[in-house]
Amino acid sequence: MKKRRLFFRIIGGLVLIFIIVTVFNALLVKSKQPSPKPTDVVIDEGKAVEHLSQAITFKTVSYQDRSKFDFTEFTKFISFLEESYPGVHDHLELEKINEYALIYKWKGSDSSKNPIGLTSHYDVVPVLDGTEGNWEHTPFSGTVENGKIWGRGTLDDKIGVIGILEAVEFLVNDGFKPARDVYIMFGFDEEIGGDKGALEIVNTLKERGITFDFVLDEGGAIVENMVPGVDQPVGVVGISEKGSATAELSIEGSGGHSSQPKNQTNIGRIASAIAKLEDTQFTGDLRGPGEDLFEYVAPEMSFTMKYVFANKIIFEPIIEQILLQQPATAALIRTTIAPTIFQAGEQYNALPEKATAIINHRLMPGDSLEEVKTFIEDTIEDDDIKVTITGSEASKVSSINGWEFKSIQQAARNVYNNAVIAPYLMFAGSDAKHYDSISKNTYRFLPVQITSEDLNRMHGTNEHISKDNFIQAIKFYAEIIKESNQ
Structure with a gap:
């Protein structure tokens, strides 16, 4: 009996120690979210929405068969950008690669620092034959109705192109000057691999010996009900x-x-x-x-x-x-x-x-x-x-410990104060993989708050974005440029 009691006491003691240690571990867990610094960026919302609406009307469609490209639409889109963003085109150097890929260079006060890059693409996937009638508004109408902007590219990824340019236009007109060079890079064939767009941009910059501290492309977004047990929306930043x-x-x-x-x-x-x-x-x-x-x-x-x-x-x-x-x-x-x-x-x-x-x-x-x-x-x-x-094979895994990731996290929190911003593994592909060879880090994040239904609309029917979401994206891009100003 004594041996049995001793045995149960030992077992009970071990269980108690286990509970104490594991509960203590849970109590030691601290938030990895930076405190928000609410953004003071003020956007001319009407003009910004009008610009995205107009951008959607250009049928810059990528086809697997490149002979089907209608490059007159691509040329008109580039002219539209030049007309719509005079501040950008006055203060940044524009270079065209393969005629349609765009590199904007915003010279910083200290070019000895590695630059940062923001990239996106303005080509879109075709509308599936036979589905045109299923759209509430025609795919290239750019209709603005009930607080939403409709059309192909509102989510993937003219919102990125127009969002970045709106942010830079705001910062230029506000007198902001970056400490390091900032490159803005737009591909035109991402939807079919980016070989003539992003890859040629990379080859051009590689020949010039350009190395980025980080490049930010589209990718993860801010999603509600994404992680069980987390009530807040979770913003996922692809690090690979x-x-x-x-x-x-x-x-x-x-x-x-x-x-x-x-x-x-x-x-x-x-x-x-x-x-x-x-x-x-x-x-x-x-x-x-x-x-x-x-x-x-x-x-x-x-x-x-x-x-x-x-x-x-x-x-x-x-x-x-x-x-x-x-x-x-x-x-x-x-x-x-x-x-x-x-x-x-x-x-x-x-x-x-x-x-x-x-x-x-x-x-x-x-x-x-x-x-x-x-x-x-x-x-x-x-x-x-x-x-x-x-x-x-998978792309390299970018750091989450340096200022680069922390700047993205801070910029997102500045705009989406309640969101949990976390790294993750991106399942789909993007132009970011091309930049791996000239950037220490490549991140993938589309700064919009979306639902699982929105994800299905990206290459599907009735693609659209709310005006509020679009404005928040512009503010994020302005914040990431400011947060990277170190």
């Missing part, structure tokens, strides 16, 4: 973007009549391979930018959630299992598998001699193309299926 790779699985063999099939046909073997991949999946691992996100939002959570994340070393397997339950959070912690194309057969009663499947992967930072290929081959266990993989 996942790689994008295409894996092709193909098999060839004898076809024959469908009346005498083998136990496993070419289609069946490819289908079996895909099923194995979807059943297995890459291992989830809360690391890198995904881990950084929760370190920044955990202090703003309820105590229960704060307790869990403050003791991540203990609860990490549970956290990862929870995150893997939803596609959006699963993509934050693992390389993804998305079969997108299946090709096989031409005749209903003939077995195909070849079957091919295309799988899109979004790679976590640190995962290589070769590792993805090896994972596929080891998982499908079929030596007759040929696996080829092409694409790009």
Whole structure:
């Protein structure tokens, strides 16, 4: 009996120590949000809204087939910018790359400092044939109604172009002079990869030996109800973007009549391979930018959630299992598998001699193309299926510890006082990846407060932005230039 009581006392003591230590860890968690310095930027809202409305009317559409580009629209758009922003064009040097990519240089008082760069793009995706009638206002009308601006580009990404230029025009007219050089860079083919726009801007600046302390592009936004346990809207700043790779699985063999099939046909073997991949999946691992996100939002959570994340070393397997339950959070912690194309057969009663499947992967930072290929081959266990993989790995991970990220965070808080601003891993691609080679840091953030429905509208039907959101974006761009003035 004495030994049993002693045993339970020891167990009870250990449990008590565990509770004390873990609760203490939770109590030590402090907010990583800077105190807001409410912005004093005052914008001529009517003129700004009119400018964005006009910008939408130019059909600067990017097509995969470049021969379809209507460059007269691009030329007219550039002329519109020159007419609309006299202060910008009087005080900043403008250079055109490949005729349509734009570099504005705002010379600072101390050019020995590394410059900063703000970038965006003014090309837009096409409107899907047959959907034009589903728009409440025609896609290139720029209609302003009920406090909203309508049209293709209001979210992606003429709002960035016009927002930046409105901010610079305000600062120039207000007498502001930057301490370091500021580059404003606009691509014209981001929607199809940016090879003629952003990439050529980068090549030009690289030849001149330009190195940025940071470049800020579009990317994450301020989203409500994004993180469980956080009541405030969360603004996510991409510090890296996942790689994008295409894996092709193909098999060839004898076809024959469908009346005498083998136990496993070419289609069946490819289908079996895909099923194995979807059943297995890459291992989830809360690391890198995904881990950084929760370190920044955990202090703003309820105590229960704060307790869990403050003791991540203990609860990490549970956290990862929870995150893997939803596609959006699963993509934050693992390389993804998305079969997108299946090709096989031409005749209903003939077995195909070849079957091919295309799988899109979004790679976590640190995962290589070769590792993805090896994972596929080891998982499908079929030596007759040929696996080829092409694409790009994740971009480098930018710092969250220096003044660069802290300036973005402060600028966002100055405008969105109640928002939690945190780093994260961006799933989609942007022009930012091109700037990695000439910038110490590249960040991805669109300074607007949006809903999940807005995200679906970016390349979809009824794209629009509220006037208030647009004005707040302008103020952010002015604030980030001021906050970087060091």
